[in-house]
Amino acid sequence: MNETKDTETAGTAETLSFEAEVSRLLHLMVHSVYSNKDIFLRELISNAADACERLRHLSVTDASLVADDPAFRILLAADKEAGTLTVADNGIGMDHGELIANLGTIARSGTRAFLEGLEKTEDRSALIGQFGVGFYASFMVADKVEVVSRRAGDDRAWSWKSDGLGTFTVEEAPLEAAPARGTRVVLHLNEESRDYAKEGTIERIVREYSAHVPIPIVLALGGESGGEGEERQLADGSALWRKPKSEVKPEELKDFYGHIGGQYDDPAITVHYRAEGRQEYSVLLFVPSSKPFDLFDPNRKGRVKLYVRRVFITDDAEILPPWLRFVRGVVDSDDLPLNLSREMLQNNPVLDAIRRGVTNRVISELEKCAEKDAETYAKVWDAFGPVIKEGIYEDPEKRDALFKLARFRTTKSGDGWRTLAEIVADLKENQTALYYALGDDLSTLKRSPHLEGYRARDVEVLLLADPVDAFWVRTALGYDGKPFQSVTQGVADLDKIALPEDEKPKEEAAEAGETASLVTALKASLGEAVSDVRASERLSQSPVCLVAPDLGYDRQLEKLLAQQEGAMLSKPILEINPRHAMIKSLAAKTASGDKAAAGEAAELLFGLARILDGEAPADPVEFSAKLTALMTDRFAG
Numbered sequence: 001m002n003e004t005k006d007t008e009t010a011g012t013a014e015t016l017s018f019e020a021e022v023s024r025l026l027h028l029m030v031h032s033v034y035s036n037k038d039i040f041l042r043e044l045i046s047n048a049a050d051a052c053e054r055l056r057h058l059s060v061t062d063a064s065l066v067a068d069d070p071a072f073r074i075l076l077a078a079d080k081e082a083g084t085l086t087v088a089d090n091g092i093g094m095d096h097g098e099l100i101a102n103l104g105t106i107a108r109s110g111t112r113a114f115l116e117g118l119e120k121t122e123d124r125s126a127l128i129g130q131f132g133v134g135f136y137a138s139f140m141v142a143d144k145v146e147v148v149s150r151r152a153g154d155d156r157a158w159s160w161k162s163d164g165l166g167t168f169t170v171e172e173a174p175l176e177a178a179p180a181r182g183t184r185v186v187l188h189l190n191e192e193s194r195d196y197a198k199e200g201t202i203e204r205i206v207r208e209y210s211a212h213v214p215i216p217i218v219l220a221l222g223g224e225s226g227g228e229g230e231e232r233q234l235a236d237g238s239a240l241w242r243k244p245k246s247e248v249k250p251e252e253l254k255d256f257y258g259h260i261g262g263q264y265d266d267p268a269i270t271v272h273y274r275a276e277g278r279q280e281y282s283v284l285l286f287v288p289s290s291k292p293f294d295l296f297d298p299n300r301k302g303r304v305k306l307y308v309r310r311v312f313i314t315d316d317a318e319i320l321p322p323w324l325r326f327v328r329g330v331v332d333s334d335d336l337p338l339n340l341s342r343e344m345l346q347n348n349p350v351l352d353a354i355r356r357g358v359t360n361r362v363i364s365e366l367e368k369c370a371e372k373d374a375e376t377y378a379k380v381w382d383a384f385g386p387v388i389k390e391g392i393y394e395d396p397e398k399r400d401a402l403f404k405l406a407r408f409r410t411t412k413s414g415d416g417w418r419t420l421a422e423i424v425a426d427l428k429e430n431q432t433a434l435y436y437a438l439g440d441d442l443s444t445l446k447r448s449p450h451l452e453g454y455r456a457r458d459v460e461v462l463l464l465a466d467p468v469d470a471f472w473v474r475t476a477l478g479y480d481g482k483p484f485q486s487v488t489q490g491v492a493d494l495d496k497i498a499l500p501e502d503e504k505p506k507e508e509a510a511e512a513g514e515t516a517s518l519v520t521a522l523k524a525s526l527g528e529a530v531s532d533v534r535a536s537e538r539l540s541q542s543p544v545c546l547v548a549p550d551l552g553y554d555r556q557l558e559k560l561l562a563q564q565e566g567a568m569l570s571k572p573i574l575e576i577n578p579r580h581a582m583i584k585s586l587a588a589k590t591a592s593g594d595k596a597a598a599g600e601a602a603e604l605l606f607g608l609a610r611i612l613d614g615e616a617p618a619d620p621v622e623f624s625a626k627l628t629a630l631m632t633d634r635f636a637g
């Protein structure tokens with residue numbers, strides 16, 4: 001942020017610039033990328049409710065903060081004449097520094113990622129509308145926004161103003177013109193948005209999006225904001241999650257999900273229950289149906305809010321493990337103390353029991369969905385599978401349960417998904433391992449030469465293209481007694497699995513003796529570049545491929561570790577296909593004493609194998625010189 005002035009000066013306004021990314025976001029808002037502008041109000045009401053809940057929590061230890069005005073509420077007021085809409089709360093408020101930091105930069109990682117996502121995606125309309133972008137959404141409907149805020153317990157108030165065009169001003173506000181506590185946001189509606197100054201419109205939007213925020217919402221009738229005028233309550237602020245399941249309607253759940261999840265999609269799974277017994281708590285959680293943008297944010301924080309007897313405590317209690325961080329919602333305990341300290345969050349047996357109970361319940365709800373509603377589950381897996389799989393290696397205790405939930409693309413799945421149980425049920429006779437291929441993307445993986453021999457024998461191979469796959473697959477011992485084995489590592493034990501009759505290679509392999517002389521000649525030529533050269537079982541069409549030694553890591557995993565940790569790549573093994581016509585004649589030539597042929601071909605074969613592995617030949621200049629010479633022989637003259 002580019003502060004032109006950073007001292008707190010009463011009476012004079014400081015003009016500050018928005019952080020560059022906020023300006024980009026505001027530009028999008030002003031040119032309204034959202035087709036549904038109504039959502040701005042939900043964003044402001046959500047902020048107001050959060051501010052009230054944060055103060056309610058602080059007041060547990062300092063009751064004086066709310067002594068003057070103990071009833072939290074959100075007040076909406078519309079003024080048709082002036083074309084303004086006001087959203088006021090008596091929550092925690094913001095001081096000078098907070099106003100600048102919170103309303104001048106982008107605080108949430110999701111919004112930042114949303115912006116990046118928008119720029120990368122061609123089909124913007126599919127993304128827009130599902131995600132809220134917070135306070136800045138105001139600029140879709142307003143050409144000027146004023147915020148006056150007084151932090152609870154402070155004796156100064158501050159005013160923030162902006163037209164959303166690059167800068168904002170902050171100055172001290174006279175106390176008589178500021179709320180006694182909390183924040184007032186006044187939107188000066190633009191020409192096209194005057195409708196939002198009508199009471200009917202406001203009521204409709206609140207009913208649709210915000211009827212279940214846990215703070216009461218009132219509408220001041222006749223444009224009176226904060227005076228003695230008439231008011232109508234639009235929402236009672238009761239805690240939806242505390243109501244018995246049978247009394248809650250699906251629309252109410254969806255509305256609450258919007259508030260708590262910050263998204264506008266429909267939840268795929270709703271988990272609503274009350275735990276009774278040793279610990280008593282209410283749970284209302286949602287599995288979204290689309291991916292939030294900060295799913296892969298490195299801090300991997302969950303978004304489950306912890307309440308104690310309806311008082312919001314924190315969204316930092318890590319109720320669910322990081323691999324369930326996509327779940328949104330509320331857990332409200334009857335037993336925890338209201339003034340939970342940081343230490344207690346970390347070491348509290350009640351909270352630990354809640355964590356265990358809620359995690360197990362979410363897993364079993366996912367299982368239930370997988371069994372009963374494959375279509376919805378496929379959506380959930382599509383969006384969150386890569387995250388759930390993190391649990392396979394982070395939480396060994398949950399591994400079996402997660403293997404049940406896991407779905408895979410395989411050489412036989414097409415666009416569908418296969419479970420490990422299905423794959424195991426279809427193992428071929430004598431197949432002793434579950435084979436997998438690791439890579440960056442599915443379409444390259446599917447065409448990998450390493451799969452040829454497996455395909456020819458109709459052996460199913462898991463295609464693992466998520467970055468997380470490399471990690472769990474090397475720690476998982478196996479499934480149902482079958483180890484996981486990479487198709488690019490070690491000797492492919494394929495000779496024990498029968499080839500279907502009509503798939504048997506029509507041409508016999510080169511004589512073993514001829515192949516052996518070619519192997520020796522290639523080894524001599526390639527020297528230190530490879531750790532070994534050998535005849536391959538796994539190839540049926542391609543002449544060569546590279547594999548990793550039996551011990552150590554799979555080739556893809558090695559590359560990943562080399563990138564991330566600078567680890568050394570081990571020398572690969574070059575496998576040659578003794579049934580390939582070119583290899584056969586090269587072998588025959590070598591065996592009959594033509595040593596030069598193998599020497600000439602070695603560099604080209606090795607280069608080819610590297611290209612098939614997604615790499616450049618070790619010496620691209622040498623490789624292209626040799627290839628050019630060959631092509632000249634073939635095509636010149």
Ligand SMILES: Nc1ncnc2c1ncn2[C@@H]1O[C@H](COP(=O)(O)OP(=O)(O)OP(=O)(O)O)[C@@H](O)[C@H]1O
Pocket residue numbers: 043046047048051089091092093094102103107108133134135136182183262
């Ligand atoms: N009415 C308010 N009272 C107090 N603080 C507010 C208010 N509105 C916004 N803020 C502060 O400004 C910050 C930025 O708000 P914004 O709506 O852009 O994102 P956010 O609310 O943090 O996102 P999320 O809705 O995901 O929590 C908030 O985190 C909060 O600290």
